[in-house]
Structures are given as structure tokens and as C-alpha cells.
Amino acid sequence: MVEFWAFVLGxxxxxxxxxxxxxxxxxxxxxxxxxEDQRRRMxxxxxxxxxxxxxxxxxxxxxxxxxxxxxxxxxxxxxxxxLFIMLAGLILRGVAFEFRYKATRSRPLWDAGFVVGxxxxxxxxxxxxxxxxxxxxxxxxxxxxxxxxWISPFALFCGVGLCLGYALLGACWIAQKSEGSLRAFxxxxxxxxxxxxLAFLIAVFVxxxxxxxxxxxxxxxxxxxxxxxxxxFIAFAGLVQAVRRGSDRFLYLxxxxxxxxxxxxxxxxxxxxxxxxxxxxxxxxxPASSLEFLFWGAGLFVLPLTLxxxxxxxxxxxxKIVEERRY
Numbered sequence: 001m002v003e004f005w006a007f008v009l010g011x012x013x014x015x016x017x018x019x020x021x022x023x024x025x026x027x028x029x030x031x032x033x034x035x036e037d038q039r040r041r042m043x044x045x046x047x048x049x050x051x052x053x054x055x056x057x058x059x060x061x062x063x064x065x066x067x068x069x070x071x072x073x074x075x076x077x078x079x080x081x082x083l084f085i086m087l088a089g090l091i092l093r094g095v096a097f098e099f100r101y102k103a104t105r106s107r108p109l110w111d112a113g114f115v116v117g118x119x120x121x122x123x124x125x126x127x128x129x130x131x132x133x134x135x136x137x138x139x140x141x142x143x144x145x146x147x148x149x150w151i152s153p154f155a156l157f158c159g160v161g162l163c164l165g166y167a168l169l170g171a172c173w174i175a176q177k178s179e180g181s182l183r184a185f186x187x188x189x190x191x192x193x194x195x196x197x198l199a200f201l202i203a204v205f206v207x208x209x210x211x212x213x214x215x216x217x218x219x220x221x222x223x224x225x226x227x228x229x230x231x232x233f234i235a236f237a238g239l240v241q242a243v244r245r246g247s248d249r250f251l252y253l254x255x256x257x258x259x260x261x262x263x264x265x266x267x268x269x270x271x272x273x274x275x276x277x278x279x280x281x282x283x284x285x286x287p288a289s290s291l292e293f294l295f296w297g298a299g300l301f302v303l304p305l306t307l308x309x310x311x312x313x314x315x316x317x318x319x320k321i322v323e324e325r326r327y
Contacts, residue, residue: 001291005067006274006281008303012063014263016056018169018256019310023050025170027093027118028163029189030111038182039111041321043097045177048317050097054090055306066294070141070284071274077143078136078150082124089120119163126162130155133266135214138278154207161200165259168193172239172255176248178321183248190243190251197258198236215269215276225268232261 023046033039064072076083096113103110131150136143171193175186208216219225235257242251272280285291 001288001295002067002282002285004295004299005063005285005291008299009060009063009067010267012056012059014260015310016053016060017259017263019049019053019056021122021166021259022046022169022173022252022255023053024118024122025166025168026174027114027170028122028167029170029174030118031115032189033185034181038185041178041182042174043100045174045321047097049313051094052310052313055310057090059303059306062298066298067286067291068274068281068284069286070279074136074138074141074143074275074279078131078145079128081147082128082150086121086124089117089124091117093117093121122163122166123159125159126165127151127155127159129162129266130158132275133158133213133215134211136275136278138275141279141283154211157200157204157207161197161204164193164197164200168197169252169255169259172251176251180322182321187243187246187248190239194236194239194243215266218269222268225265228261228265228268231264232258235261 026042026046030039030042033042061072064075092113096110096117100107100110100114128150131152134152134154137145137149168190171186171189173186175183175190178186235254238250239254239258242248242254270276272282274281274284286294
């Protein structure tokens with residue numbers, strides 16, 4: 001049961017990153033649209049799926065709360081402020097997404113809210129990951145820091161990096177899901193975003209060596225982890241070729257593979273710890289009876305239904321947004 005729920009937690013986090021990542025990226029790119037028609041089609045490309053994508057954030061939080069309450073309590077105590085900012089950003093995005101279609105004179109205000117919410121949610125997610133990687137002040141399974149302990153130059157830099165990554169996913173999604181001028185916009189945005197993301201990855205690697213991050217010794221102990229950056233490099237090279245040829249068939253898959261490689265590298269560096277290097281998955285887990293109770297409800301029904309819903313929605317709305325359509 002412990003291993004099963006650890007897998008569910010990892011899967012739900014990864015699916016949230018891959019799915020909500022691109023629609024946050026679309027929000028971050030929307031100010032650079034050439035006109036209102038392009039902006040509407042950008043939002044139309046995510047309108048059937050954006051709220052469903054955020055379901056995986058709820059699944060992740062619920063799994064952490066029910067199956068690994070010790071980690072939930074530490075994460076909540078350490079990240080009260082970024083979690084509040086993230087939730088406020090997501091709420092602002094949702095409200096602005098709906099209101100902008102009905103608004104006339106106030107539409108620029110709601111557009112700004114959608115953009116600010118997208119950047120805020122993405123930035124604090126990246127900063128939180130950076131803070132976890134750098135290490136949180138934890139003693140005997142209890143967070144001993146304060147409300148601002150998560151803030152550091154490295155964590156803030158990771159926040160910027162995740163914004164770049166989500167924007168890259170958003171550009172891949174736009175180019176793959178649209179036609180005409182909007183498709184061209186996506187392809188124009190990709191080279192700059194790819195160069196910026198590559199520069200970030202190199203910089204964060206050098207910075208990690210300079211400050212001697214605790215997780216780095218895992219790469220010496222587990223050389224198989226080198227396969228993760230290799231996979232990411234292959235995906236990046238494929239993305240470069242796709243952009244050069246103007247092919248949108250596997251654009252999003254290429255961007256998603258880069259994120260999968262990065263996620264696998266982080267997970268492989270942490271395991272069997274959930275927070276490096278204080279609590280293992282077995283130490284953080286709920287009692288076996290609680291995990292079994294969760295399995296017969298959420299494990300057998302909620303998780304499969306959520307996966308099925310996600311697959312059906314993406315299958316039904318798999319077509320492109322055509323340029324002539326008006327929304």
C-alpha cells in the first residue's frame with residue numbers, strides 16, 4: 001500500500017505539471033498575441049481542458065493529506081505563503097477566464113488578471129521545488145523554520161525557470177493545436193523559449209555544484225540517473241528539429257518529455273525519501289489500515305474515473321482550432 005500511494009502521488013504530480021503546465025504557459029504567452037482574435041483562439045485551445053487539468057492538483061493534495069500526513073504537515077507549514085499565492089493565482093485565472101468573454105471595457109483588466117494569475121502560480125510552484133531541493137529546516141519530522149524560510153536566491157531562480165518551462169509547453173500546445181497566424185506565433189516563440197530554458201538548465205546545474213546541493217551525491221551513488229538528462233537532451237534535440245522543419249506533430253510530446261526527464265531525475269535523487277533527507281515514504285505514511293481504506297475508495301474508483309475523464313476529454317477535443325472560427 002505504501003508503494004502504491006507513493007506511485008499515485010508521483011503520477012498525479014507529474015500529470016498536473018504536464019497538463020496544467022501548458023495552460024499556465026498559454027496564459028503567460030497571451031499578452032504577446034498580435035490581436036484579440038489570436039488571444040481568443042489561444043484561450044479557446046485550453047477552454048475544454050483547463051479546469052480538468054487542475055483536478056490533478058486536488059488529487060495530489062488529497063493523496064498527500066490522506067496517505068502521507070507527516071509530509072503534508074511539513075509542506076503546509078513551510079509553504080503557507082506560496083500556497084496562498086498559488087491558490088489566489090489559480091482562482092484569479094478562473095474568474096478572469098470566464099469574465100473576459102462577457103466584458104467590454106473591462107476586458108483588459110480581466111486579461112491582466114489571467115496573465116498575473118498564470119505567472120504567480122507557475123513562479124511559486126518552481127520556487128517551492130527549488131526550496132525543497134535546497135533543503136528545508138526539519139528536525140524530528142517537524143518544520144522548524146518560519147514563513148519565509150523557503151525564500152532563497154536559488155529557489156527564486158527555480159521559480160523563473162519553471163515559468164520558462166511552462167511557457168515552452170504552452171508554445172508547443174499553441175503550435176500543435178492551431179492553424180494559420182496563431183500556429184506561426186507558437187513556432188516564433190519556441191526558439192527563444194528553448195534557448196532560455198537551456199540557459200536556465202545549464203545555470204542551475206552550475207549553481208547546484210557551487211552550493212553543493214545535498215541531492216548531488218545521489219548522482220554518484222546512482223549513475224543510472226544520468227539516463228534522465230540523456231532523455232531530456234534527446235527530446236530537446238527532437239524539438240529543435242521539429243521547429244526547424246515546421247512540424248507540429250510531436251511538439252507537445254517533445255516538451256512533455258523534457259519535463260518527464262526532469263521529474264524522473266528529481267524523484268530518483270530523492271527516493272526513498274519524500275523530503276530530502278528527513279522522511280522516507282514508509283516513515284511518512286499513514287497506518288496500513290488507513291491506506292487500505294483509501295485504496296478501496298479512492299484507489300479503485302476516484303483515480304481510475306479521473307484518468308478516464310481526462311483521456312475522454314482530450315480525445316473528444318483532439319482537433320485543431322481553425323483560424324476562421326469565431327468565439
